[in-house]
Amino acid sequence: MADNHENGESTSEHATDLKSGPFSILYQAVRGNTQVLINVRNNHKLLARVKAYDRHMNLLLEDVKEMWTEVSKGGKGRTRGTAVNKDRYVSKMFLRGDSVILVVSNPAALAQPPQTTQPSTQ
Numbered sequence: 001m002a003d004n005h006e007n008g009e010s011t012s013e014h015a016t017d018l019k020s021g022p023f024s025i026l027y028q029a030v031r032g033n034t035q036v037l038i039n040v041r042n043n044h045k046l047l048a049r050v051k052a053y054d055r056h057m058n059l060l061l062e063d064v065k066e067m068w069t070e071v072s073k074g075g076k077g078r079t080r081g082t083a084v085n086k087d088r089y090v091s092k093m094f095l096r097g098d099s100v101i102l103v104v105s106n107p108a109a110l111a112q113p114p115q116t117t118q119p120s121t122q
Contacts, residue, residue: 017055018053018054018055023053023055025103025104025105026050026053026057026059026103028105029049029050029105029106030050030051030052030053033049034049034105034106035047035048035049035063035106036048036049036050036103036104036105036106037103037104038059038061038095038100038102038103038104039100039101039102039103039104040095040099040100040101041099041101042068042099043068043069044066044067044068045066045067045068046061046064046065046066046067046093046095047064047065047067048061048062048063048064048065048093049061049062049063054097056097056098057097057098057100058094058095058096058097059094059095059097059100060092060093060094060095061090061092061093061094061095062091062092062093063089063091064089064090064091064092064093065087065088065089066087066088066089066090067085067086067087068085068086068087069083069084069085069086070083070084070086071083071084072084
């Protein structure tokens with residue numbers, strides 16, 4: 001009975017839940033020290049390494065590159081300003097889980113084909 005929580009879950013069931021399903025992306029990112037792309041509520045994107053997470057999707061991140069687009073205000077009339085891509089680097093960040101919309105695992109590795117070495121013929 002000491003193993004049960006208030007809601008009746010055992011600790012082993014709880015640990016398994018954070019390794020499978022939607023949390024498997026975070027689990028693999030922590031285990032392999034790979035980057036993930038996180039879309040957050042203010043339409044910013046975070047490219048970072050996940051160091052820790054919990055069931056609320058609170059994330060402890062390292063080497064964070066935050067990216068967003070700002071539209072400058074245009075002059076008079078209907079002219080709209082130009083869109084400017086901005087980014088910044090944050091060494092360590094705690095991200096509260098209620099602002100997380102989407103997590104994608106290692107987008108750079110998925111876009112690049114695996115590298116193979118071929119013997120040189122001279």
